[in-house]
Amino acid sequence: MEAMLNLFVSTRGSGKMMKEFLLNTGSTIEEGRLAKGGSKLTEDYTQECAVCEMNPGDFQDLGSPQKVKITSRDGRYSVAAYAHPEESIQSGQVFMPRAIWSNVVVDPETFSTGSPLYKGSPVQIEPTKEDVLSAEELVLKLYVRS
Amino acid sequence: MAFKNIICPVCGASCDDIQVELRGSKIVTKNACKMGNAKFWEIFSPHRIREPLLKESGSFCTALWDEAVDRAAMILVKAKRPLIFMGSETSCEAMQVGLHLAEFLGAIADSNSTVCHGPTAMGIQEAGRVGATAGQSKSRSDLVVYWGSNPLESMPRHMSRYGVYPRGYWTRRGRFDRTVITVDPRKSITARNSDLHIQLKPNTDYELLSALLTLLHGKKPHPSVEKVTGVSISEMEEMLERMLGCNFGAIYVGLGIASSFGKHRNAEAALNLVKELNNHTKFVIGALRGHCNVAGFNQIASYLYGYPFGLDFARGYPRYNPGEYTAVDVLREQDVDAALIVSADLVSHFPAACARYLAELPVACIDIAPCPTTMISQVVLPGVIDAMECDGTFYRLDDVPVYFQPFTGSPFSFTDSNEDTMKQIFQKVKEMKR
Amino acid sequence: MAEVLLQPKGKIGIMIEAEVIRADTLAKKRGEEIERLLVWQGPVQLPLGDFFEVEVRGTGQAEETVVVIEGDVSRVKRIGQGMKTGKIEILGSAGMHLGAEMAGGSILVRGDAGSWAGMEMKGGLLQIMGNAGDHVGCSYRGSWRGMTGGQILIEGNAQSQLGSGLVGGQIVVAGNVESFCGIRQNGGLVLVKGNAVRGAGAEMTGGTLAVLGKIKHFSPGFVEAGREESPKLGDLQLEGKFARFSGDYAISKNPKGVLYCKEG
Numbered sequence: 104m105e106a107m108l109n110l111f112v113s114t115r116g117s118g119k120m121m122k123e124f125l126l127n128t129g130s131t132i133e134e135g136r137l138a139k140g141g142s143k144l145t146e147d148y149t150q151e152c153a154v155c156e157m158n159p160g161d162f163q164d165l166g167s168p169q170k171v172k173i174t175s176r177d178g179r180y181s182v183a184a185y186a187h188p189e190e191s192i193q194s195g196q197v198f199m200p201r202a203i204w205s206n207v208v209v210d211p212e213t214f215s216t217g218s219p220l221y222k223g224s225p226v227q228i229e230p231t232k233e234d235v236l237s238a239e240e241l242v243l244k245l246y247v248r249s
Numbered sequence: 250m251a252f253k254n255i256i257c258p259v260c261g262a263s264c265d266d267i268q269v270e271l272r273g274s275k276i277v278t279k280n281a282c283k284m285g286n287a288k289f290w291e292i293f294s295p296h297r298i299r300e301p302l303l304k305e306s307g308s309f310c311t312a313l314w315d316e317a318v319d320r321a322a323m324i325l326v327k328a329k330r331p332l333i334f335m336g337s338e339t340s341c342e343a344m345q346v347g348l349h350l351a352e353f354l355g356a357i358a359d360s361n362s363t364v365c366h367g368p369t370a371m372g373i374q375e376a377g378r379v380g381a382t383a384g385q386s387k388s389r390s391d392l393v394v395y396w397g398s399n400p401l402e403s404m405p406r407h408m409s410r411y412g413v414y415p416r417g418y419w420t421r422r423g424r425f426d427r428t429v430i431t432v433d434p435r436k437s438i439t440a441r442n443s444d445l446h447i448q449l450k451p452n453t454d455y456e457l458l459s460a461l462l463t464l465l466h467g468k469k470p471h472p473s474v475e476k477v478t479g480v481s482i483s484e485m486e487e488m489l490e491r492m493l494g495c496n497f498g499a500i501y502v503g504l505g506i507a508s509s510f511g512k513h514r515n516a517e518a519a520l521n522l523v524k525e526l527n528n529h530t531k532f533v534i535g536a537l538r539g540h541c542n543v544a545g546f547n548q549i550a551s552y553l554y555g556y557p558f559g560l561d562f563a564r565g566y567p568r569y570n571p572g573e574y575t576a577v578d579v580l581r582e583q584d585v586d587a588a589l590i591v592s593a594d595l596v597s598h599f600p601a602a603c604a605r606y607l608a609e610l611p612v613a614c615i616d617i618a619p620c621p622t623t624m625i626s627q628v629v630l631p632g633v634i635d636a637m638e639c640d641g642t643f644y645r646l647d648d649v650p651v652y653f654q655p656f657t658g659s660p661f662s663f664t665d666s667n668e669d670t671m672k673q674i675f676q677k678v679k680e681m682k683r
Numbered sequence: 684m685a686e687v688l689l690q691p692k693g694k695i696g697i698m699i700e701a702e703v704i705r706a707d708t709l710a711k712k713r714g715e716e717i718e719r720l721l722v723w724q725g726p727v728q729l730p731l732g733d734f735f736e737v738e739v740r741g742t743g744q745a746e747e748t749v750v751v752i753e754g755d756v757s758r759v760k761r762i763g764q765g766m767k768t769g770k771i772e773i774l775g776s777a778g779m780h781l782g783a784e785m786a787g788g789s790i791l792v793r794g795d796a797g798s799w800a801g802m803e804m805k806g807g808l809l810q811i812m813g814n815a816g817d818h819v820g821c822s823y824r825g826s827w828r829g830m831t832g833g834q835i836l837i838e839g840n841a842q843s844q845l846g847s848g849l850v851g852g853q854i855v856v857a858g859n860v861e862s863f864c865g866i867r868q869n870g871g872l873v874l875v876k877g878n879a880v881r882g883a884g885a886e887m888t889g890g891t892l893a894v895l896g897k898i899k900h901f902s903p904g905f906v907e908a909g910r911e912e913s914p915k916l917g918d919l920q921l922e923g924k925f926a927r928f929s930g931d932y933a934i935s936k937n938p939k940g941v942l943y944c945k946e947g
């Protein structure tokens with residue numbers, strides 16, 4: 104938990120750029136429209152929700168990548184999403200619509216409250232060439248054991 | 250056929266002014282927002298789940314209703330410790346059956362309200378709450394604080410119907426009679442439409458609230474609070490001055506309070522602030538409930554069993570201890586071995602460790618459209634859409650019950666509503682246990 | 684002296700609740716009797732013998748009975764709950780509610796303890812050699828009165844809400860604590876030798892809290908009230924220079940809580 108409130112750690116190990124951010128997740132109107140409309144397994148939903156918004160400065164520091172890989176604090180889970188620079192976000196933070204992509208990396212610790220850290224989970228972010236998966240592909244890849 | 254005053258079953262605003270026109274297999278709505286609209290179109294959507302599905306060696310096949318209900322009941326009866334999860338987009342009547350079923354089985358009953366405003370409910374248990382109905386706030390409030398909430402995206406009509414724009418008896422000029430303050434680490438669209446935006450650092454709500462309370466008690470907060478929260482003490486004083494200067498203030502807390510680091514302690518501090526402000530002027534506080542009827546589970550569970558969420562019936566009587574009996578925790582700790590999930594998409598909305606364990610368990614679900622949770626289930630029962638296809642009760646964001654009537658019927662011959670489906674499962678469970 | 688040895692038989696699936704594992708409950712019982720005692724697993728009650736090999740050595744009164752759990756019981760809750768006398772020693776880690784409402788005797792855990800250890804403890808000694816979860820020595824949910832007596836010693840770290848609503852007794856943490864340690868504290872003593880993340884002493888109205896390491900987010904409602912050299916808190920002698928604060932002014936206009944922070 105010590106590391107939890109460290110806002111910004113930059114590690115440039117192994118020639119790779121990786122940074123620690125605080126992940127904020129939340130509703131967006133389009134996510135709401137698609138989810139309530141039963142469209143969670145559609146391409147539109149992926150385009151709307153598999154998105155990681157970040158401060159333009161941080162975006163540049165990461166080399167203005169098209170896609171980023173977001174990894175949970177414990178390093179156990181990661182997910183690829185489209186990176187979007189967004190003025191409204193402070194440096195050191197990222198925003199993702201609340202959906203399966205963001206929840207893959209949300210910290211499951213609830214501090215004995217029953218509610219996980221949907222806002223303020225520490226995550227690692229690096230540029231990636233990995234494909235952004237659809238909700239369906241993500242479930243099959245991460246959750247369903249064959 | 251045109252229908253008036255239909256209740257929208259999508260978010261906690263429970264708008265009761267939706268007009269619906271059915272033209273053959275087309276539907277035209279008036280007054281609903283984007284999110285609401287999308288759900289009304291679900292009635293005829295091509296991806297609607299219309300038949301019961303059973304998973305056989307990894308893939309789904311359609312099944313007879315009775316067979317599917319049987320399988321769902323079997324999953325529950327065979328389990329040592331099942332989880333009954335009641336999503337929020339269904340009626341209180343269905344939730345009630347779910348709670349009774351959990352009691353009968355000695356199971357755990359939980360709902361979305363836990364991961365939504367569960368911490369707020371816990372804060373209320375610690376500190377008590379000064380509240381008001383949405384109508385009260387609409388008529389009286391001349392100052393609105395959106396704290397950790399972004400209604401323009403999560404409850405699109407909150408500002409226009411209840412919070413900011415409506416003209417009430419004492420707020421005749423609508424928006425012009427109101428000051429809007431937003432507290433959010435993001436310059437959200439709501440923040441951009443506010444008179445004052447307090448842009449604090451994430452995970453520092455507790456410190457900001459604590460500093461405001463200290464100021465109210467006549468002391469200067471410890472100076473480190475400026476660096477911690479990113480908000481200067483003079484900004485805090487300005488905010489407080491505006492709050493003390495109003496006649497009727499309303500604070501709407503969102504998940505920025507309930508979900509961020511600090512959780513129920515954040516909510517408790519916000520509730521304490523409101524209590525304290527009432528020594529100076531009138532102030533109320535309420536939660537912006539993202540999902541429709543997410544308040545309902547808290548209400549029903551509280552009046553039936555004494556606790557608002559995360560109930561454990563293992564010993565025959567209800568027990569409550571968030572962190573021990575709550576869905577995220579029992580899944581993370583692998584402390585349940587089967588689940589019945591009603592109108593909720595846990596696989597999408599729970600952290601990976603929980604979703605992954607859930608995917609290993611026998612799961613039955615009731616839903617209207619395919620989603621990650623239906624994908625990992627063994628039994629999928631088609632859901633009926635409350636407020637469109639059947640009647641029932643929702644609780645609005647301000648804990649006011651709203652009775653809804655449908656404008657069309659259940660599309661299925663085998664069930665009238667999710668309540669009906671739950672009763673059928675319960676009946677089967679009783680027969681099997683006999 | 685009597686020794687009751689409990690050897691876990693294998694992995695436990697759904698967690699069990701075993702408030703029968705108390706030195707004073709197991710005292711003066713034969714092995715077979717102990718095996719037949721019931722524990723809860725979900726909604727069913729099963730004999731303790733399903734989960735543990737039981738061996739009893741010697742005889743003696745409850746005060747001289749030692750229960751030794753020879754393995755990991757992190758999926759066993761409520762061990763030692765309400766215990767009044769005797770001793771429990773756990774060689775591995777323990778589950779939630781360890782020694783909750785304990786009134787006397789002692790419990791020693793060689794590994795970690797789950798959340799709610801020593802909740803509303805009234806007396807006795809609870810010693811945790813590893814780390815502890817949330818809510819150590821705290822009050823029941825919604826109550827503002829927690830532990831009233833006894834002693835809790837933690838060699839490792841503790842998570843959040845340690846000593847919430849503390850009325851009396853003493854908690855010493857050798858490592859770090861996370862958030863809201865000593866929240867609503869109104870008596871007693873908490874000593875944290877390591878660091879605290881945030882909310883240390885938040886909403887405190889009485890009692891004493893001392894933090895020797897750093898506090899990341901200092902509670903804004905504490906006001907500096909002087910400096911002290913090597914203060915003595917009860918029977919604990921601290922070394923070094925300390926800043927003394929009073930608070931928490933966020934909860935009251937006249938709070939009596941004292942927070943000591945080590946300088947330098």
Ligand code: SF4
Pocket residue numbers: 257258259260261262263264280281282283284285286404405406407
């Ligand atoms: S604000 Fe909420 S209840 Fe009202 S129409 Fe939109 S989604 Fe429906």
